[in-house]
Amino acid sequence: MVQPNLPADLPAVAVELGHRFESAGYELSLVGGPVRDLFLGRPALDLDFTTSANPDQILDVIKGWAEVTWEVGRDYGTIALRRGDDQIEITTYRADVYEEGSRKPHVRFGQHLDDDLARRDFTVNSMAVRLPSGELVDPFGGLGDLELGVLRTPSGPEISFSDDPLRMMRGARFVSQLGLELAPAEWDATAAMAGRLEIVSAERVRDELSKLLLGAHPERGIDVMVRTGLAELVIPEVSALRLEADEHHRHKDVYEHSLTVLRQAADREGGPDDAVPGPDLVLRMAALMHDIGKPATRRFEGGGAVTFRHHDVVGAKLVRKRLKSLRFPKDVIQAVSRLVELHMRFYGYADAGWSDSAVRRYVTDAGPLLSRLHLLTRSDVTTRNRRKAERLEFAYDDLEIRAAELAAQEQLDAIRPDLDGQEIMAELGIKPGPLVGRAYKFLLEQRLDRGPVTREQAVAELHEWWAQQPEATQG
Structure with a gap:
């Protein structure tokens, strides 16, 4: 873990803003994720501040200094602004609490920095840096928890998760993004209180799930959701995979196979100039959910064989229904469901080879999703049988080469x-x-x-x- 040299490592704009608030007689601190990321050596894309000033007073202080301001979050005590390339949010000390059965938090403004930090999700996000002095404020041992790699709540987890149930999903997200682990008490509380997530809006749940999938270790975050019961309320089709045996990958059940495919798909993503620059939400969602049609299509055949015929078609329908319920955009729903529907198509090529017309159909049916389909299909190979894995890899190499050759000849992306x-x-x-x-x-x-x-x-x-x-x- 990188140890920052405060205040030398603080963004210049933060120190400058701190002087303005100090001159106006208000407290201002850099808080939450940006402080955590200073210690992790990660770039802070957005700067979050907390202050003793109320929204009207915040606007007075930044008048003439901020280039653009937004008051969309004013009712929650938040004023957003842009200065140069910096995106900034300044929030009055507050404590958000969910009332029983409510989908929206009740906002209470606070008076002290420590009180504000006590109501934050985890101790690693409950650190602040006073400005402009650069003094670190860490009343709950967040720095120590960051060094240990654990997620603890500043107050008891039952209180914290009751105040905002989405924090349970946020814990799974930080497992994915930061490689941290839930402390035992937080794990137990999540498992016991997972059902309270029902009061959180689908849009907020969707956003947390998206951030989790875009993290460095998405399969770890998903596993936390499944094993604590959160997934039962968000993506129950993934939880259902734990009970199924996969006839193609006998060394793993379908659930473990799906986590492996998710990890391999994330590893195969490229850089900004590649066909599928990472992290890619559509590819990762398809990798996670590509086999969710198997529970509904499982059949026991003679000799102990298990089949999942047409699980790709059934899975695509289930994907559309689930992502629609989570309020994902139509283009994401269509892309993910189409990838799920097509993910088994290649195996016919691997078994018997295809004519040029079949390759054309494969490319045409995939359309703009072809590059993602390439990665998904390759990631779907998790067998420990090296000979089989090499045969499938070679077959897909051949398919890609033939598709590229035909595309060069005929511009398949615009076939008429x-x-x-x-x-x-x-x-x-x-x-x-x-x-x-x-x-x-x-x-x-x-x-x-x-x-x-x-x-x-x-x-x-x-x-x-x-x-x-x-x-x-x-x-």
């Missing part, structure tokens, strides 16, 4: 029939309507099957198809 709608209507002498769509679909199928042809060939194929349609004789 050899004739457009206007040309179809002119050739057949028909008006706009469903019949044009049928003809268009026929030509597209032909295009996928045999690649591009001359216009004369396409016209001949169209008329041959038309001669077989009942509408041709009716005309």
